[in-house]
Amino acid sequence: MKSECIAFVRDPEQYCQNASKQQWTAFIDEARQYALLGSCYFLAQDHDVWARIPAAVQNHLVSGYHYAEKQKITLLNELIELEKIFTDSAIPALLVKGVAYRVDGYSLARGRVFSDIDVLVPDSHFAQALEKLKNAGYLEFSMSAYDRRYYLRWTHQHPPLTHFLRGANIDLHHHIFPVSSRENIRVEPIVEQAIPLTDSAFSVPSPAHLFMHAAVHLFYQDETHKLVKDLVDLYLLYQEVITRQPFSDLVAAAQQSNSQAAVFYALSTLQQVFAIQLPAEAGQLAPAASRYRTWQMQFLLTHLLDHTSAWHRPAHFFWFVRGHLLKMGPLTLLYHSIAKSIEQFKERRELSKKQQQADAHTRPGDAH
Amino acid sequence: MTRPFALELAPFKFLINTSSSHLYHQLSDLYPSEILIAKELNSIYDFKVSYKSRFWQPGGSMAFQLGRQHFRYADPSQAVPMFEWGLNWCVATYQSRFLCIHAAVLEKNGVAVILPAPPGSGKSTLCAMMMLQGWRLLSDEHCMVDPLSGNIVPCVRPLGLKNNSLAVISRLFPDVKLLQKTEKTHKGTIAYLQPTATSWQKREVTARPRLVIFPKFNAAAQDLSGYTLTQSQLFMQLAVNSFNYSVMGQTGFDALCRLSSSVEGYCFEYNDGQQAINEIEALLNEE
Numbered sequence: 226m227k228s229e230c231i232a233f234v235r236d237p238e239q240y241c242q243n244a245s246k247q248q249w250t251a252f253i254d255e256a257r258q259y260a261l262l263g264s265c266y267f268l269a270q271d272h273d274v275w276a277r278i279p280a281a282v283q284n285h286l287v288s289g290y291h292y293a294e295k296q297k298i299t300l301l302n303e304l305i306e307l308e309k310i311f312t313d314s315a316i317p318a319l320l321v322k323g324v325a326y327r328v329d330g331y332s333l334a335r336g337r338v339f340s341d342i343d344v345l346v347p348d349s350h351f352a353q354a355l356e357k358l359k360n361a362g363y364l365e366f367s368m369s370a371y372d373r374r375y376y377l378r379w380t381h382q383h384p385p386l387t388h389f390l391r392g393a394n395i396d397l398h399h400h401i402f403p404v405s406s407r408e409n410i411r412v413e414p415i416v417e418q419a420i421p422l423t424d425s426a427f428s429v430p431s432p433a434h435l436f437m438h439a440a441v442h443l444f445y446q447d448e449t450h451k452l453v454k455d456l457v458d459l460y461l462l463y464q465e466v467i468t469r470q471p472f473s474d475l476v477a478a479a480q481q482s483n484s485q486a487a488v489f490y491a492l493s494t495l496q497q498v499f500a501i502q503l504p505a506e507a508g509q510l511a512p513a514a515s516r517y518r519t520w521q522m523q524f525l526l527t528h529l530l531d532h533t534s535a536w537h538r539p540a541h542f543f544w545f546v547r548g549h550l551l552k553m554g555p556l557t558l559l560y561h562s563i564a565k566s567i568e569q570f571k572e573r574r575e576l577s578k579k580q581q582q583a584d585a586h587t588r589p590g591d592a593h
Numbered sequence: 594m595t596r597p598f599a600l601e602l603a604p605f606k607f608l609i610n611t612s613s614s615h616l617y618h619q620l621s622d623l624y625p626s627e628i629l630i631a632k633e634l635n636s637i638y639d640f641k642v643s644y645k646s647r648f649w650q651p652g653g654s655m656a657f658q659l660g661r662q663h664f665r666y667a668d669p670s671q672a673v674p675m676f677e678w679g680l681n682w683c684v685a686t687y688q689s690r691f692l693c694i695h696a697a698v699l700e701k702n703g704v705a706v707i708l709p710a711p712p713g714s715g716k717s718t719l720c721a722m723m724m725l726q727g728w729r730l731l732s733d734e735h736c737m738v739d740p741l742s743g744n745i746v747p748c749v750r751p752l753g754l755k756n757n758s759l760a761v762i763s764r765l766f767p768d769v770k771l772l773q774k775t776e777k778t779h780k781g782t783i784a785y786l787q788p789t790a791t792s793w794q795k796r797e798v799t800a801r802p803r804l805v806i807f808p809k810f811n812a813a814a815q816d817l818s819g820y821t822l823t824q825s826q827l828f829m830q831l832a833v834n835s836f837n838y839s840v841m842g843q844t845g846f847d848a849l850c851r852l853s854s855s856v857e858g859y860c861f862e863y864n865d866g867q868q869a870i871n872e873i874e875a876l877l878n879e880e
Contacts, residue, residue, distance in 0.1 A: 291840050
């Protein structure tokens with residue numbers, strides 16, 4: 226395992242004891258890249274190792290802390306606006322993913338950076354919710370016709386909505402996994418067992434469902450640029466979830482929503498990467514996971530996290546293809562790949578033109 | 594030299610990976626040999642910078658990157674100024690340990706004068722003149738306020754001068770070397786002054802802020818004119834000129850309150866830099 230962030234999160238005491246200066250350099254670089262500085266700041270406080278961290282590293286953890294705190298305020302302000310929109314409506318709206326961690330008081334939310342607000346509304350009320358958001362100024366911005374159709378036809382969410390003044394992004398979901406997939410992951414149990422927030426128009430998923438959602442998100446994804454962050458999130462979430470709900474609820478949540486395989490892969494990965502101890506009940510999920518896929522996951526993850534491996538770069542490609550094949554069947558994927566290649570070719574041409582114009586007209590000071 | 598090398602500046606150290614075989618040599622004009630050194634295994638680097646040419650970019654342009662974050666492309670003939678701007682960008686964008694104000698800071702007799710100003714106000718020229726008259730340079734770009742102590746943390750780097758400033762400084766100080774002069778950048782012609790030996794030596798010595806001067810050069814002005822800023826005006830002006838005030842929340846607010854209540858603030862309009870410097874010294878001696 227070559228990821229410094231994962232090594233730190235797995236055992237902060239030991240890491241601080243043993244890390245060389247070269248490792249700290251790599252740690253700062255990686256934590257900045259995956260936006261984990263704020264999370265590591267709080268982990269260091271929780272594990273009482275702050276004083277053992279070199280001052281140069283502390284500087285960056287403090288920077289990450291400030292950034293995350295600012296985001297927290299932005300998020301809470303945006304939620305006040307969203308409350309106004311959904312209050313007194315009969316729409317069963319759930320805050321999911323990072324926002325749910327924040328509003329439901331999970332300690333992993335501290336220092337955590339997010340990019341958008343994820344809202345889940347079941348199909349039955351989806352159109353109504355979308356209408357309300359649009360009327361309140363959350364609009365769709367610049368997206369190619371193909372991408373828009375891709376979202377509407379194949380994915381589990383509406384194209385991202387951005388508030389026209391405040392710039393806040395909302396991802397409005399109707400499912401937690403692309404509808405084009407052959408995996409039929411059910412969203413109903415999440416909605417039915419949601420926990421209402423006090424004095425709020427919103428609910429949040431139960432802890433077991435939050436974990437299930439994170440597992441699905443991680444294991445059917447195709448991107449690698451957030452992998453370390455997602456793994457750290459999943460680990461910290463798991464640790465909190467099992468203090469809030471018995472492990473058997475996790476198994477039940479997976480069975481009800483038909484995501485046994487994803488949850489099994491998630492648990493076995495946490496075992497592999499963070500050496501967690503799994504209860505025997507985890508074995509109930511094993512039949513849903515094929516041995517080939519388990520092996521494939523473990524193989525790719527091992528090499529994705531090891532920058533020195535000869536398989537490191539190929540693993541990115543295989544991960545990408547694997548993620549896409551899970552999201553859509555092979556024929557859809559072929560169609561999508563061709564269409565997307567043409568799209569990207571056009572976009573790149575546009576982008577390089579724009580970049581050149583930007584370079585010509587901006588002063589470096591503008592970047593700040 | 595295309596092996597990685599380091600700039601062991603204070604408070605941040607940079608590790609540089611570049612494809613340019615000239616960059617190290619060019620930078621040795623601007624940085625002393627105890628700062629521009631080979632990569633050390635025994636140092637913690639704050640920023641790992643990649644500055645490499647991309648064959649698919651026109652003219653082999655070099656991309657300045659921090660991790661996956663891209664800053665700008667640079668024509669190889671403008672590698673040095675873009676590198677310097679790139680370092681500024683790293684500090685201004687990716688740290689909020691210190692409150693960072695876009696300002697020059699100089700120190701004399703243990704107290705610091707802060708000169709915040711938008712580009713084109715003559716800040717750098719004034720800063721260069723002061724440094725060449727014996728003031729210690731803390732920074733010509735980043736005024737770093739430590740929220741814990743209220744002191745100014747130096748961020749000593751070569752002092753960039755542009756366009757007309759170059760002629761002014763050459764006329765006033767004929768012996769001073771203007772280094773790595775580069776023409777036709779998007780900011781015009783730019784060249785660098787090495788900080789004085791004291792400035793480099795004391796690059797880790799903080800200073801207590803005493804004065805904040807907002808300078809404004811006006812060739813048409815008859816004489817030096819100026820007015821005092823109230824504490825609230827000063828607070829707002831400093832906040833506007835800060836790179837990371839909005840990120841730092843309560844910590845930033847407290848640091849800026851402390852700063853603006855512990856200094857005096859003035860706006861100067863002048864056409865003669867020397868007169869402005871004399872006035873600054875007079876203000877310091879008053880107290």
